[in-house]
Amino acid sequence: MPGRLFPVGGPVSEKDIVDREDFIASLEARLADGQSIMLAGPRRIGKTSIAYEVLRRLKERGFYTSSVDFFRLSDKREFAFSLINACLENRTGVRRTLEALKDRAKSVAGLAKLTVKFSDLEFSVDFLRDDLDENALLEYALDLAEILANRDSKNMVVLFDEFQDASRVAGHSDIYKRMRSHFQNHKSVSYLFLGSKEGMMNSLFGNRREAFYRFAVVLPIPPIPEDSWRMYISQKFKEQHIKADEKVIREILQKTGGHPQDTMLVCSEIYYALLETGEKTVTLEYVRLGYDRALLTLAQVYDEILDEIGQRACAREVLKRIAAGDRIYSKKDNPNEVKRALDFLITKAIIEKNGRGSYKFVEPMFREYILREL
Structure with missing residues (x-):
């Protein structure tokens, strides 16, 4: 007998998502149409499984997709690297593109600009330097999805998991204002925000004093009958x-x-x-x-x-x-x-x-x- 009849401990495949078809189809249609969505609910109720299935379907349709989990990040630089990697993977097929490029850059005199694969993305190996200002790196990261989508004539969907933790990762709550100032100008990217702390997420997207007020449609996750x-x-x-x-x-x-x-x-x-x-x-x-x-x-x-x-x-x-x-x-x-x-x-x-x-x-x-x- 196989070792995992009932999957536990993480996101499940599409065949083990129980009775979410209508909800997944709705999310797929909304995101494909350019609408951004917020889903909030306790950990371990299936949010990430639903989100990954939506991204899988969109990718099959030719969309670019990327995902960042704030729960796994510790600082602003790590966030920027994670977002850049997630975006570039659509072009390179390599999960940790920056790390691969960093190894390559060691053999390039003076960290000369990489002019072939990413020249149209305003990307240079200078971004790989340990002493590069993290704010400059983050500014680039926050616009990369839109830049990449436009350069490749694609639409893109970006998933942020445990989004309420962004302020912890960045070290201050102004990160939301900074992200909103970029995202609101993106025409080819829609965003899917997940969060396990419903109170914080509802405040972020429902309080008029918060930066992400009414940026995304808030949808309840239906219970499984x-x-x-x-x-x-x-x-x-x-x-x-x-x-x-x-x-x-x-x-x-x-x-x-x-x-x-x-x-x-x-x-x-x-x-x-x-x-x-x-x-x-x-x-x-x-x-x-x-x-x-x-x-x-x-x-x-x-x-x-x-x-x-x-x-x-x-x-x-x-x-x-x-x-x-x-x-x-x-x-x-x-x-x-x-x-x-x-x-x-x-x-x-x-x-x-x-x-x-x-x-x-x-x-x-x-x-x-x-x-x-x-």
């Missing part, structure tokens, strides 16, 4: 001649809440448990075993979240009360502190409002983890 999950899970097990009836699949979805990555992880753990025993039928016992194994896998992630929110006054206690179904406000607490804690937890996409005075976990398995730790 339970029927679609049931069909997908049933079919995947069936591919390996494993029987999984409707009762056990409903139990899986009840435990995970249909959270994309958590559902995949639980199903994957069930699958490996079956491999270990040689069984061919998913029972409720295997569901519980797979669920417990998945919780152990997620423990480090959840502990890091708890450590982070523990630094905010009473946030951890408020989260425990929500998990246990207890009253959120206590006589011993300052109500303003509780309210700030709730707002913080919502901003962090840990909980969401479920009605007046009612909140629920975005990730049901996180709630179970907290309950087991109480």
Whole structure:
């Protein structure tokens, strides 16, 4: 049997994107038409998988595409290099073009200008010098997508993942004004912005005082219907001649809440448990075993979240009360502190409002983890 029936730990291929076809088709059409889009939602809900599939389809249609993940970057220079590499890959087919050119430039006397492959892009090997001013490098990077698209008579789509982290990478919040001043003049490039911190992303694109106010259309990511999950899970097990009836699949979805990555992880753990025993039928016992194994896998992630929110006054206690179904406000607490804690937890996409005075976990398995730790 193959080793990864249910993909976990990163973006998935198009065949494992569950019931997103209409949404993907809409994104593809909008971006192809020149519209920029913003998608916000907690990590591990499938944003990047959706985005990569959209880029794949656009590339098949002849579009230039590039992507930059701010989560992986540490400073302004690294951002500039990442964006330039992502753009140039469309012409060179080399993932890290600048690094390849830097090796070549060592043999070029005085870092002479490279005049063949990139002369029409106003590019020179001077950009590879370690002492080059990072602001000059970034200015070039921010316009390169438009320059390249125009030179090659192409339309281009640029993906920025974890866009709310751009200010951390650049070291100041003015980076958004700087980016907007370039992007608003681009006619051949559309942008797809992803972010896991919904509060920050909504502010960046919805607050009139922010640089990216109304620059992109904000679209909600639709939930995956339970029927679609049931069909997908049933079919995947069936591919390996494993029987999984409707009762056990409903139990899986009840435990995970249909959270994309958590559902995949639980199903994957069930699958490996079956491999270990040689069984061919998913029972409720295997569901519980797979669920417990998945919780152990997620423990480090959840502990890091708890450590982070523990630094905010009473946030951890408020989260425990929500998990246990207890009253959120206590006589011993300052109500303003509780309210700030709730707002913080919502901003962090840990909980969401479920009605007046009612909140629920975005990730049901996180709630179970907290309950087991109480």
